[in-house]
Amino acid sequence: MHKMIFVNLPVVDLDRSRDFFESMGYSFNDNFCDGNALALVLGDAIVAMLLQRDTYQTFVPQKVVVDPLTSSGSIVCLSAESREDVDRLVDKAMAAGATVGDTEEHGFMYGRSFFDLDGHAWEIMWMDPAAAEVGPENYVAQES
CATH class of the missing domain: 3.10.180.10 (2,3-Dihydroxybiphenyl 1,2-Dioxygenase, domain 1)
Structure with a gap:
């Protein structure tokens, strides 16, 4: 079965997201961070990829990226x-x-x-x- 999980989430501001999660005690794998994405380490084999909204959109070009402030x-x-x-x-x-x-x-x-x-x-x-x-x-x- 599966060995790791990567959850991809669209975000508006990578710097703001980094500050938020670091203040909670989380770290990032900077080997997978750039101007479009942050690799938020949640556990040994659990990562949330925080993607700029336009970058996230490239993974689902045929769909509307929902605004999680108004939709779930x-x-x-x-x-x-x-x-x-x-x-x-x-x-x-x-x-x-x-x-x-x-x-x-x-x-x-x-x-x-x-x-x-x-x-x-x-x-x-x-x-x-x-x-x-x-x-x-x-x-x-x-x-x-």
Whole structure:
């Protein structure tokens, strides 16, 4: 199966995007950054390619590139090691200018979301490893 994931997202201002994500503690792989794109490192094998809108458009010339400030086409969901890590990361996003999203509290699973400066939806979530192993429904049934 797959070994890596690259999510491509259109952005308006690469410098602003770099500042936003660096303020959250993320880094960039400068080997794949230029005036058209930034390679945002999200994990060992997870990269978000932040592409200038006109560069993004070249990948889908027959389609309209939506404005994520007014439309939604995806939610990027990333796992966290703990509930505290969820809060820490989303709080950093908020301090850097993100817009607040939803909070989900299910006991065995906790998540918070935000919208970055370009309007892309991001969710940071934690799930109890025991629930992840057996599945949420079975975990809840065992706890009852």
